[in-house]
Amino acid sequence: MYLDNSATTQVSDEVFKEMEPYFTKEFGNPSTLYSIGRESKKALNLARQRVADAINAKPEEIIFTSGGSESDNLAIKGLAFKLRNRGNHIITTEIEHPAVRDTLYFLESIGYDVTYLPVYENGIIKVEDLEDAITDETILITIMHGNNEIGTIQPIEEIGKIARERKIKFHTDAVQTFGKIEVDVEKLNVDLLSLSSHKINGPKGVGALYIKKGTRVEPLIHGGGQERGIRSGTENVPGIVGFGKACELASKNLDEHYEKLISIRDELIEKVLATIPEAYVNGDMEHRLPNLVNFRFKAIEGESLILLLDAKGYQASTGSACSSNKLEASPVLTALGLDPVDVHGSLRISLAPESDSFDVDEFVNVIAESVSRLRQMSPLWNQELDYDGVMCKKHGDDCRMC
Missing domain, CATH: 3.90.1150.10 (Aspartate Aminotransferase, domain 1)
Incomplete structure (x- = not known):
């Protein structure tokens, strides 16, 4: 019995069926002008619409990536590099995914200042701590929606309101929450949001970054200008098609x-x-x-x-x-x-x-x-037990271990 679905999920039959033609018959590059390329472009557009619909976004606000880790990197580095002339302070938590945590360690190594908010016994931050951490140099808050190890959900909507009031960009990693609970970018008040396909019965190696209209990031991958110039490289059409279908199914059955x-x-x-x-x-x-x-x-x-x-x-x-x-x-x-x-x-x-x-x-x-x-x-x-295995030295007669 497989009980590690936060690590990855099985690709559903419906998703695989929709992907299959794009490995063989519909193999065109979506950047080309002839018919087989146009068909791939059409499939790409449908998938983008499906992802957008699933999180209450616009299709043009969806950038396809190779997965959650790239989405996190693009959001955090891309925003930090773009806003470097406005400040160098970023706020996060002590329990972020390594894709966020290690990205922030890198930014610290090149001069950025990062505040790591504590969580308490319940694994949730206090909003007051966040408010106290904000400075005139704060350019980004990045706090995950749901934790991948313990499953706690942070007060993202409230954090987003604070960020918006203070005119600070806000990113959340929603890789674990999407498909499990409602993820609505408007309700959450986020500027950037990371998604991954393989957590929702889609294929591995594909994800997306929601970038709210008007939010600008510095590209990390340069080249042919795909994905509105934000993420160059020929798109993974079969994977994106599968991701789009997985999003549709996740929303329908939520x-x-x-x-x-x-x-x-x-x-x-x-x-x-x-x-x-x-x-x-x-x-x-x-x-x-x-x-x-x-x-x-x-x-x-x-x-x-x-x-x-x-x-x-x-x-x-x-x-x-x-x-x-x-x-x-x-x-x-x-x-x-x-x-x-x-x-x-x-x-x-x-x-x-x-x-x-x-x-x-x-x-x-x-x-x-x-x-x-x-x-x-x-x-x-x-060592908790006495030699006769009856009396617990530490807890006494009431110890359940004894």
Whole structure:
């Protein structure tokens, strides 16, 4: 059972069917004038309209990219370079995706000043902290809509209003929220918004950046002037066609899928917390994505838990797929104020609409068995108990572990 849909999703049959002709028969370059090129251009325009419709934007405000990471880079660097003569201060949070965080580290290395707002135990910033951080030099606020590790949703609409009042450009990474909850660029008050295809049952290697009309960015890729001169390079027509179809389907099924995902997620949370001692949910319990839950289990190693679950047929993760090969503690979870040792015992479950085909009770039992097995080998768990395994020195008679 695949339960890592925040890492990537399966391309749907409808999306693949729509893409297929553009690999073979309809292979024209959309920048050419003859008929086969015009057909590709027509397909490109339809996809652009579908993406725009899905987020309440205009087609001319959509720039196709290679994915969420490029969209984030184009938004942040492109805006920072364009507005360098107005200021050099950028505001973000401590829990951004590496595509944002590493881009900001680069900008710091060439003279930009970045403020990293703290999040609190619930994984959400305080708007007052944002307001206090704004200076006369602030040119950009970039704060993700929904976190890819813990699923918390930031108050983007409120942040956008503040940015607009202060005439500061505002970018949000909506890669994880799009297709899961409503993403309306007008309601969110954003100037730039990043999207990715492969998170919504579309193909990998394609995404989009919404750039509000009147917002100007410096191009990062120069060449043939495609995508209104903002992102040169021959467009990935099959991928864009698939992305457009995936957007159409995501919008059409949003409400139905939301209710289904909420139901599975909440059942999973309830049963894990009731079944496994010293299990916790990371992040806010209310303001969170409908398809994602991040658990923390005391005294185990998350990587080992992933391998045990995989051996039982369940694919999940400890956090972001972009950093799954790194052994250091997740900066997102440590930003919540958690002990770095406990951070390593995390498990991210991210659902898709088709996840209703799996048995939650059976899955919870597999998690419980795996956690118990790892705790038997864990010195961190065993040191909590007295030698007779009955009295917990740390918590006394009331300890659930005993």
